[in-house]
Amino acid sequence: MLLLTSGLPAGALAADDGRPLADAGLDQSATVGDTVYLDGGGSLDPDGEIRSYSWSIRTPSGDQITPADPEAVTTRFVPEEAGRYHVQLTVTGDDGQTQSDTLFVDVDRAAEENPGATPTANDPPTSTPAPTPTDTPESPPEAESTPAGGPPVGTSDPAPTGNQQPSGEISGPSSVTSGSRVTYTLDTADADGTVTDSWWLPTTLSTNRVSRSELNDRARTITVDGTPGTTAEIAAVVIDDDGATTTVTKEVKVRNTPPTASIKGDGAAVVNTTKEYRLTATDPDGEITSVSLGSGSSAVEATEPMPWSGPTASGEWGRSFRFTEIPEDDGTVTLEATVRDEHGGVTTVAKSVTVVGGSESKMANPVAQSPPDILSIDAYWIGESEAINDGQVRFSATARDNSSGRLTFTWKIGEQALLETAAGGDPARGNVSYVFDNGDFGDGEVRVTVTVTDQHGNKREGSTSVELHRTRSDGGTYGRSRPVEVTSTRGRTIYGKFQTHQNNLGKEIVITYGDDYRETVEITNPDEMRFSHQYEASGRYLIGVNPRWSGDVSTTLVDVGAMQYELYTYERKATTIHRTNAAESPGDNWTRKGVERIEREQTGTEKMQTLADGPTAVVSPGEEWKHVGTITEYHTERRTTESTESPGSDWSIAERNVDQKQVFDGWRHTTVPQRGLLGGDWNYVGAVQTTVERTETERSAYRPAGSGWSRDRRVGRTQTGYRTRWVDYRFHADADWQYVRSDRYVSGYETRTVCTEYIRLRYVRHCVDERTYRYPEYDYRYEYRVPEYDPVYEWERTVEETEYEYKYRTATYEMEAVHKYEREVRVGTEYAQWERPTYNETTIYRWTNTVETWEETKSFSKPIGEVRNVDRQLKECGAGRDTNEPPKCEGGGG
Known part of the structure; x- marks a missing residue:
């Protein structure tokens, strides 16, 4: 594993024409199969910022390949062949200008590939000729030297023999929430030297791009944008003065941030009224998967379902509730909402509502009954x-x-x-x-x-x-042109008519009333015919008129109500419950039955103020508080500072020569042939490259690959193969030919004819069927070979190489007197002003007083309980056009 990074600050060689500086890193070496890491973090734009990165790689064979992520600041690739790789980084600034930088990666074969194996006769010619009796011994070619200064910074090469690896530890939280801002600190040490460099590696805990200077800081602050429930890694590389590296890691778990929620709506409600409450919820690191809003109290009922069209990151949902009664205990009900997110987070919030209202009422015959x-x-x-x-x-x-x-x-x-x-x-x-x-x-x-x-x-x-099941949807022409009309109803008796025509006089029609009864009627009126019918039960009936001479039916619907009702007149021993609401008992024989309402009378206004800005600022002290304004309060502070010179015109000297201080005076520079030779106060600046020429020589029968080669002198010869020859006898080959093998081959055939069937005639035998056979004859031949040679020449060319020296600098200081300065400043602090009303609460209770009396009463049903002087009357709906009829008579009796 090889990490390439630049030790040269990008700003040191920035162009003067506004172009960005591309810094691909230093030239390095690797082995086939190793992972080579590339770091372009040292690139910068002096007058802006880098907007894009582009990596390209040319292999030793001339092919173009791309690294794992060709447009990232850091990337990697794995070399598959030995030789020099040309790695180019092109950066683009925010003004569109570009700049490129190239580094070289020299890749060797792995040790187990046995690079000294002797080629066979079929191998292509190489630059090292095979030894022959006439060749002069040659020394093996010298290995290509690495750049001055030893292994590059950031490689995973082992430390020199006897060196101890540097160590480090990352301090910071091991569990974070998505969206939070956290800081990690790297502490390093080297038991047998000093730590010369360290930097942070990219992490999946945050996708924000960071600058080179931030990666080199001891502390790193990031904004977490990882997925809750996953584990990420914070890692850093530490390098000591001997070039040894250590990677320090720390696992960090990303935990879920629960959703936030609140319930908005009135804090007070009148009994038997309906109010809407709105649930607002937000999830900062995912989506909300479910919401609920309800109450466990029997004094409140939801009048509509909870709307939900999730999942969503945030939203507001409204739901209406009806307050059916005042709770017995403290006159309040609690609305609760539960919000769940996709990562298992649950948040529950509650809102308390005071239920008020009510009036005096009476209850006649309060007898508990069971349903039928x-x-x-x-x-x-x-x-x-x-x-x-x-x-x-x-x-x-x-x-x-x-x-x-x-x-x-x-x-x-x-x-x-x-x-x-x-x-x-x-x-x-x-x-x-x-x-x-x-x-x-x-x-x-x-x-x-x-x-x-x-x-x-x-x-x-x-x-x-x-x-x-549906059937036909209409009738014929008679039904459409001769409509049936119900003119009136009286109880369960209906009256109606239908149109006729003089052409149908004397003909018969059939009237069906929809209740198993039908009648046949002769048409006697040329204009219309009337009918009536009394139903036994209420309901909707279909009346149809069907002419005998046609299949056409004219129909109409009629709704029939109840026909009769009962009216009872009696005296009842009634229990009247008088009810009233009061804070104290209204008098004797009154019983308290619970809380009716809690009266709140505003007695004043409470005020407060909070900081309007800063980390301790308050968004709102609570729901009852109202923001009424913002004020700024000013006060004077005396501030002091110590400095070698005046901090400004408004500062005055309070005391001279209170201390001495080293003041930076400039830089002293030096260069060394190898990085790490200087320690202490010397800081590494960058590499300085120098181009030198050297002569390359190579012995080969053919011109070596590349340009600039010239042939010098012949230094020997090399065998290129063999020439073969076949002879009939071994002594026919020349003395310098080498015997290889012999070969037996068919040189000809001997033919024989044999009689297979005879016939005898007169004592003479004649052949009637014969067969011919062939027998092969063999001979030998012999293969010889003689080697063939090509002349070997010495080739040479002049090439340019880059050598490096490493530049360091140390700060120089001088001592200056430190004076004490002071000034008075006017400081303003902004406060938010809040107000809320203050109340004097009075609890109004429900009181009842029970009184028993005999009252004359009428009802449409048979009385029960303690009654006397009962009189029952049977009446027909609508007969007396009495407005005091039961509800079933409404619309009847015409």
């Missing part, structure tokens, strides 16, 4: 159709209540219809009819809910459902 029991709920179709347009449904519910003689049945059909009927008996049965219409209902299931209420207001609810 629903025994059954039925729904069935009237007629054959179960469709929307022509489907009449009968709903029936049976209920029982032990403490009530009459029950009210309220039917809610889907979200469109609300019907009501009343019934008595044990059990009581309530029936209604309803016609479904296309305009209100579509295909599918419709939910029907029935609420049974007794005479004391106790309720119980049940439900059933009806499956609907």
Whole structure:
């Protein structure tokens, strides 16, 4: 691992034309496979700042490669071949001007590659000829020398033998929150020398770009922008006077910052009113994943759901609450909000609301009752159709209540219809009819809910459902041109008419009333026909008029209410509870029943002021405080300072020659051939490069790679290969030829013919089938070879090299007298002014007084409890046009 960095301050060689200075670092050396680190942090722009960095690398073979991050201040690459690498850094200032700097990295092969291995005959010619009997011994080429001054600063090379590595420790928090600003301090030491340099390495704890001077400081302050729940590393490199390096690290955990939240809204509410409260929340290092706002008190109920469209980094959500009663204890309720973020942070805030209000009231017959029991709920179709347009449904519910003689049945059909009927008996049965219409209902299931209420207001609810299907949507021409009209209703009796025509006189029509009853009527009036019908149960009915001569039906809907009601007149022994509110008891026989309200009377105004600026400034002392202004208070301070000369015209000498002080007088410079030779007060300034010429020589049969080579003299020869030859006999080869091998080969074939089948004729045997065979004949040949040579020459050229000397400087001082100066200054401090009202609180209690009397009473239901002189009357809705009728008669009786 090799870290390259520049020891030359960028400002020392800055150009005078406004261009930035590119500082790529010093020339260094490495080994194949090592990681080479590049650092351009020494670059600067004298009249601005560096806006961009660009790295490029040319390999020894001439190829262009790029480092890991070619546009970062620090980057790295891994060399894969030996030779010199040209690394160029180009920087661009904020005015668009550019400047480049080049460093050289000399890369050697690793030791295990055995660079001294002898090449084979098939290897290409090298600059070192193979030894032959006629060659003269040659010395191996000298190794390329490293730059003066030894290993460069920042390398990971081991320390010289016997040297102890420098040490260091990073002080600072091990756990931080995202967005916080923290400082880390580096303490270094060297047991056998001095620490000459140190710098901070880049860290994922912060992505902010830092300057070279900040990386060289002992303390480093960063703004954390890491992800909560992760672990980052702070690291620094320490170098001693022998060139040894040590990397010091410290692990830092990034913890989550919980979200902030507050509840805004009135701190007081009147009973039975509704108010809106708003929850404001923010998460500084992530997103809010859930919010809630509610109360555990029975005296408050939410009137709408909590809106939420997260996750989000911040937001405000409103929710309304109804205050149903005044709490018994202290007259206040508590609203609580909980906010959670994506990293598990939870914040809970609360707001206290004082509930006030109330008035005197009476309660007649305060008897606790139980709700009625629903025994059954039925729904069935009237007629054959179960469709929307022509489907009449009968709903029936049976209920029982032990403490009530009459029950009210309220039917809610889907979200469109609300019907009501009343019934008595044990059990009581309530029936209604309803016609479904296309305009209100579509295909599918419709939910029907029935609420049974007794005479004391106790309720119980049940439900059933009806499956609907659409059918035809309209009738024929007769239905559209001859509308049916319901002219009036009286109780459960309806009256209506429909239009006729003289052409239809004497013809018959069928009238259906939607309750299993139909009648056939002859048309006797050329203009209109009237009809009436009395229903047994309330509900919505479909009335249809169908001509016998046509399939067209004209229809209309009618809502029918209850027909009769009961009126009871009696005397009741009633318990009247008188109620009042007061701070003290109103008199005898009054009982306190809890807190009605807390009255707050403003008695004055409390004032305060806080610092308006600075780290201790207060944004707000609390919700009740109101900011009313800002004032500046001035006072005079006497300030003193000690200096060798007057700090300014408004300073006067209070005392002369109070001390002596070393005053900087200038710099003394020197250069040394190797870095680290000077210590103490000497500070390293930078490297000074010098160009020198030297002569390179190389022996080779061919011109070496590169330019500037000239051939001098022949110094020997080198074998380039072999020439081979085959002979028939070993003694045919010349004496200087070397025997290699022999080879047996086929030189020809011997042919033989054999008879395989005979025939005998007259004592003579004749061959009728014969086969020919071939047999190979072998011979030998012999391979010889003789070496071939090329002449070897001595080549030479003149090259330029860069040598370095290292520049140091030390400060010079002179002693000067220190005087004491003083002056008076007028200092202003800005304060924020706050006000809030002060109250005198009085607790108003609820008081009750119970009185029993006999009162004459009328009701529409059978009385219960202690009653006397009961008189029951059965009346028809609308018969007497009496405004004092039960609610079911509203709209009836026409």
